[in-house]
Structures are given as structure tokens and as C-alpha cells.
Amino acid sequence: MYLQKRNIVLFGETGSGKSSIINIIAQKQVAKTSNDAHGCTSTAQRYPVEISGQQFILVDTAGLYFGNADTVPVAKAEKQLKSLLRELMSSRPGGISLLVYCMHSTISPGALVKAYNKFYSEICQKKVPIVIVVTGLEKEAHMDSWWDTNRDKFEGLCLADHACVTALWEHPSFPDRITRHISESGDILRKLLLNNRADLAVDDSVVNKRWLKQLGGRIVKRR
Numbered sequence: 001m002y003l004q005k006r007n008i009v010l011f012g013e014t015g016s017g018k019s020s021i022i023n024i025i026a027q028k029q030v031a032k033t034s035n036d037a038h039g040c041t042s043t044a045q046r047y048p049v050e051i052s053g054q055q056f057i058l059v060d061t062a063g064l065y066f067g068n069a070d071t072v073p074v075a076k077a078e079k080q081l082k083s084l085l086r087e088l089m090s091s092r093p094g095g096i097s098l099l100v101y102c103m104h105s106t107i108s109p110g111a112l113v114k115a116y117n118k119f120y121s122e123i124c125q126k127k128v129p130i131v132i133v134v135t136g137l138e139k140e141a142h143m144d145s146w147w148d149t150n151r152d153k154f155e156g157l158c159l160a161d162h163a164c165v166t167a168l169w170e171h172p173s174f175p176d177r178i179t180r181h182i183s184e185s186g187d188i189l190r191k192l193l194l195n196n197r198a199d200l201a202v203d204d205s206v207v208n209k210r211w212l213k214q215l216g217g218r219i220v221k222r223r
């Protein structure tokens with residue numbers, strides 16, 4: 001018997017916090033982060049993580065920056081992301097369980113709309129759920145209030161869910177409120193993945209269905 005690890009792809013603009021989010025979810029600094037304007041993650045990297053006993057592969061990707069779309073690294077990042085998504089979409093068993101679009105709270109959501117059209121609608125043909133993670137909210141009294149103020153900017157997009165977080169790594173010099181937000185963010189992000197990942201991907205020819213029922217998972221037949 002085996003259960004397929006779910007692929008979760010994180011994408012978004014350079015410096016939006018994709019690699020930091022992976023570290024927060026994994027509770028370990030596995031992915032390299034930096035505020036280098038030219039981008040830190042240059043090729044897709046896969047990080048296996050376990051959340052509540054479930055196995056995931058978090059796929060970190062090179063940053064996109066639509067504001068300067070003619071530059072070579074951006075074209076390269078887009079091309080890489082397209083072929084990664086196509087490859088994962090057609091892998092059987094496997095596929096993509098969830099797309100996570102990451103954006104910084106101070107950046108206009110214009111890039112999200114472009115990324116949504118290009119990668120979610122065109123490449124993934126809206127077959128994979130997409131959620132949005134907004135970073136940089138450590139100074140807010142209530143991180144989720146960002147969404148209440150900005151939700152109208154996302155009208156018309158078919159988002160499965162959202163999370164408002166800080167992806168800062170903890171440091172002893174941080175005040176208590178920020179430390180609390182960092183810890184909350186880990187819980188929020190792990191719940192976001194568990195609640196929104198596509199149905200359990202299994203090879204049902206070898207899985208004991210009674211056992212699956214106990215797990216509460218639903219069976220999706222992969223062709």
C-alpha cells in the first residue's frame with residue numbers, strides 16, 4: 001500500500017516570501033532566503049514536509065516580476081514555471097494538489113491577476129485549487145484584517161482560500177507580539193494546506209478502502 005505525496009507549488013513575485021513560507025511550514029530553515037532584488041531562488045526546489053501525518057512536497061519556484069517582464073531572468077522564470085506546472089500536471093500518479101500564490105501586503109494585486117490568468121487558467125486549466133498567501137503583516141494588530149480591507153481587489157478570482165501572515169523567521173530580539181504572529185502564521189499556513197489540498201491522490205488498486213475510510217480521506221481516481 002502507498003499514499004502519493006501531494007505536490008504543492010508556491011509561486012509569486014521575487015521577494016514575496018515563498019521560500020520563507022516554506023521554512024515556516026517546515027519549522028526548519030530548509031529553503032534559502034534573501035532580499036536580493038534580482039531573486040534568491042533561481043530554479044525550482046522540492047522540499048518534503050509532513051503536516052498532521054500527511055506527506056507533502058512543497059515546490060519552491062523562481063520569482064516572477066511582471067512589472068519588468070522583458071528582462072531575461074523574468075522570461076526564464078516564467079518559462080521554468082510553465083514547464084514545471086505542465087510536467088507536474090501530466091505526472092501520473094502525482095499531479096498538483098494546490099497552487100499557492102504568494103504576495104507581499106504592500107504590493108498591488110495586479111501581478112496576481114496576470115499570474116492567475118497565465119498559470120492557473122491557461123496552464124492548469126483551473127483544475128487545481130489556488131490559494132493566496134499575503135506576507136509582511138507582522139506589525140498588524142490582527143493580521144487577517146488586511147483581507148477585510150483589501151478583499152474587493154480579488155473579486156472575480158476563483159480563490160479557494162487566503163492566509164494573511166508574517167513569514168519572518170523568529171529572532172530573540174523580536175517583541176512578543178511579533179513572536180506570537182510568527183507562531184500563529186505557522187499554524188495558519190499548515191491549516192491552509194490541509195484544508196485546501198485537492199482530494200487524496202491514491203492508487204486505489206492497491207489501497208485498502210476501509211483503512212482510507214478511517215482516515216476520512218476521499219478517493220480520487222487518477223487516470
Ligand SMILES: Nc1nc2c(ncn2[C@@H]2O[C@H](COP(=O)(O)OP(=O)(O)OP(=O)(O)O)[C@@H](O)[C@H]2O)c(=O)[nH]1
Nearest residue numbers: 015016017018019020033034039040041063136167
Ligand atoms: N518583514 C517581513 N519580511 C519578510 C517576510 N517574508 C519574507 N521576508 C523577507 O523578505 C526577503 C525575501 O524573502 P524570500 O523568502 O527569500 O522571498 P522569495 O519569494 O523566496 O524570493 P525569490 O526566491 O527571490 O523569488 C527575506 O529577507 C525575508 O526574510 C514577512 O512576512 N515580513
Ligand SMILES: [Mg+2]
Nearest residue numbers: 018019040041
Ligand atoms: Mg525564494
